[in-house]
Amino acid sequence: MELLVVGSGAAYPDLPGAASSTYVVTHGDDRICLDLGQGGFAGLAGRLEPSTLLAVVVSHLHPDHFIDLVALRHYLRYEFEPPRRVRVLGPRGLADRLDGLLAQPGFAAEALDIEGRREGTIRIGPFSIESRLVTHTDESYAVRVSIADEPSTPGLVYSGDCGRADNLAPLIRPGDTLLSEVAFGPGPVPVGDLHLDGPSVGELAAAAAPARVLLTHLQMRRDPAATLAAVRAAYAGPVTLVADGDTFAV
Numbered sequence: 001m002e003l004l005v006v007g008s009g010a011a012y013p014d015l016p017g018a019a020s021s022t023y024v025v026t027h028g029d030d031r032i033c034l035d036l037g038q039g040g041f042a043g044l045a046g047r048l049e050p051s052t053l054l055a056v057v058v059s060h061l062h063p064d065h066f067i068d069l070v071a072l073r074h075y076l077r078y079e080f081e082p083p084r085r086v087r088v089l090g091p092r093g094l095a096d097r098l099d100g101l102l103a104q105p106g107f108a109a110e111a112l113d114i115e116g117r118r119e120g121t122i123r124i125g126p127f128s129i130e131s132r133l134v135t136h137t138d139e140s141y142a143v144r145v146s147i148a149d150e151p152s153t154p155g156l157v158y159s160g161d162c163g164r165a166d167n168l169a170p171l172i173r174p175g176d177t178l179l180s181e182v183a184f185g186p187g188p189v190p191v192g193d194l195h196l197d198g199p200s201v202g203e204l205a206a207a208a209a210p211a212r213v214l215l216t217h218l219q220m221r222r223d224p225a226a227t228l229a230a231v232r233a234a235y236a237g238p239v240t241l242v243a244d245g246d247t248f249a250v
């Protein structure tokens with residue numbers, strides 16, 4: 001599999017041109033997209049044909065993880081005759097949130113086939129998608145993506161937004177790449193904020209032993225070097241802070 005980081009920003013990035021929470025996983029000609037935050041659609045459309053995505057898998061209903069479904073819907077609806085459609089998996093209420101932006105019932109359904117998510121494993125094309133609830137909103141998922149027909153090969157575990165690092169441990173298998181949010185950088189996470197910081201990701205990685213840690217969703221004005229150092233203080237494996245446009249073999 002290949003991971004393409006289309007958007008690594010958090011709720012409000014400060015790099016011109018930055019996109020938030022948008023990750024594409026490719027195997028052969030098949031692709032899925034994990035989250036589609038602000039700026040994510042342009043980042044997708046500038047690199048690949050968005051209508052060919054097998055699915056968009058949404059972690060939770062914060063806008064920095066799903067708001068560019070509006071742009072995707074417009075693209076599919078107005079750029080093609082007849083309109084094309086893309087499958088979307090997300091928490092309960094996703095279609096209502098999108099329809100509410102336009103005050104237009106049925107807005108999302110004109111181009112998006114939205115299905116609910118639940119814990120457990122499903123297959124989408126060649127991909128095995130294992131979802132697990134994590135502590136963040138009342139319905140937030142982390143996910144492990146792997147190749148369904150090659151169960152012994154490494155997978156990608158994506159945290160989504162997550163308030164407890166140990167929620168992710170059951171998803172991580174030997175050889176996996178962990179793509180984890182590190183919103184509060186070197187830390188600490190303020191009391192009541194359900195996000196992770198470098199020390200908590202480092203402690204998780206030391207215990208669960210993924211082959212590699214990719215850090216993302218760093219809030220603006222948090223120190224990247226101090227964030228990396230905080231993870232490395234506990235975890236001896238390779239650690240990278242990702243940037244938009246980065247690609248990784250998984």
Ligand SMILES: [Zn+2]
Nearest residue numbers: 011062064161
């Ligand atoms: Zn977020």
Ligand SMILES: [Zn+2]
Nearest residue numbers: 060062136161
């Ligand atoms: Zn969130």
